[in-house]
Amino acid sequence: MAELRHVPVLCAAVRDVLAPAPGKLFLDLTFGGGGHSAALLEAAPCRVIAADRDPEAVARGAALAARFGGRLSLREGRASAVLASLAEELGPASVDGILLDLGVSSFQLDDPARGFSFRFNGPLDMRMEKTGPSAADLVNHADEAELARILHEYGEERLARRIARAIVARRREAPFTTTEDLAALIRAVAGGRGEAAIDPATRSFQALRIAVNDELGELDRALAAALPLLRPPGRLAVIAFHSLEDRRVKAFMREASGAAPRPSRHEPDRPGAEPAFRLVTRQAIRPDAAECAANPRARSARLRVLERMAAEMPAVPEALLP
Numbered sequence: 001m002a003e004l005r006h007v008p009v010l011c012a013a014v015r016d017v018l019a020p021a022p023g024k025l026f027l028d029l030t031f032g033g034g035g036h037s038a039a040l041l042e043a044a045p046c047r048v049i050a051a052d053r054d055p056e057a058v059a060r061g062a063a064l065a066a067r068f069g070g071r072l073s074l075r076e077g078r079a080s081a082v083l084a085s086l087a088e089e090l091g092p093a094s095v096d097g098i099l100l101d102l103g104v105s106s107f108q109l110d111d112p113a114r115g116f117s118f119r120f121n122g123p124l125d126m127r128m129e130k131t132g133p134s135a136a137d138l139v140n141h142a143d144e145a146e147l148a149r150i151l152h153e154y155g156e157e158r159l160a161r162r163i164a165r166a167i168v169a170r171r172r173e174a175p176f177t178t179t180e181d182l183a184a185l186i187r188a189v190a191g192g193r194g195e196a197a198i199d200p201a202t203r204s205f206q207a208l209r210i211a212v213n214d215e216l217g218e219l220d221r222a223l224a225a226a227l228p229l230l231r232p233p234g235r236l237a238v239i240a241f242h243s244l245e246d247r248r249v250k251a252f253m254r255e256a257s258g259a260a261p262r263p264s265r266h267e268p269d270r271p272g273a274e275p276a277f278r279l280v281t282r283q284a285i286r287p288d289a290a291e292c293a294a295n296p297r298a299r300s301a302r303l304r305v306l307e308r309m310a311a312e313m314p315a316v317p318e319a320l321l322p
Helices: 011-018 035-043 055-060 062-067 079-090 135-141 144-155 160-171 179-190 202-213 215-229 243-256 289-294
Strands: 025-028 047-052 072-076 095-101 230-240 277-279 302-308
Touching: 011 035, 011 095, 011 230, 011 302, 025 035, 025 079, 035 047, 035 095, 047 055, 047 079, 055 062, 055 072, 062 072, 079 095, 079 215, 095 215, 135 144, 135 160, 135 202, 144 160, 144 202, 160 179, 179 202, 202 215, 215 230, 215 243, 230 243, 243 277, 243 302
Parallel strands: 025 047, 025 095, 047 072, 095 230
Antiparallel strands: 230 302, 277 302
16 A cells, blocks of 8 residues: 555645744644644744644654654644643643644545545544444444434435435344445445535545544534633634534634624624634635645635634633533
8 A cells, every 4th residue: 555645734824824933832633644733843943732632643743753852742632631631731821822623634534444434445443543432333333313313413414314224224134344335335325426526425424433533522622622721812723624613613713702693683792801812814714726736635624713812811601612
């Protein structure tokens, strides 16, 4: 198999919005291949604490950590858990920038043994941390209603009920063990690939991956935990790749910045102090045509940025809590 390679998305944009400078401290909580961390460290003599829930990503980062000496340190764990640990270790308002690059890395997608993609036949796994229940466990043991809910809610799959029904019927004969096996069944339910722009299995595989890794729950927890660690004018930068993530990030940042729409235009302005955060850009930052041509996986990326303004951190509104 060819050497696995990961191209960081919106790398220049992340560097520009986080604005590395001497002595600043940044958190890269989705280290992946280390491209974003390297860009920050190369731009200025700053420091980066990088983390990833995938033990393979942390192991790969050892060479990069050695290259930058003591300016890069690596931790293994989910973003929310690492943030909680750092809050105790560093204290509030101690970080100049935080990055969350959501979704799945090219290393994970392109390694058949990880079972994230139906492009290669491999075990039906999808576990980022390589522990806990796998996608095969979910597909072979969840009841039909739960499977349909997952496919509809996390994959926005219009054929969710039909696919769930077919999965349950087929697994009575033999359990699902490989990505190819599951993808073939989904294509059969959908009537084959035909002229469809995307493979019929795409949404279902996304849904199962999100469910296996509790990606949306983890996103909610990480967003809420990130805010108190920022010191003015520190920034939270989040790259999302599909609408389920991006809607959450957009709503969270609008609420934190006081830009969330009122339920009614007749409702009076909300009382209280000025928001402690501001939106750096009203619209998401998107990759340009050159980046999309060089890296097709960048096409769906959206970068949103929130900046801390006030030194005093207000209580996190209930609407922002996971």
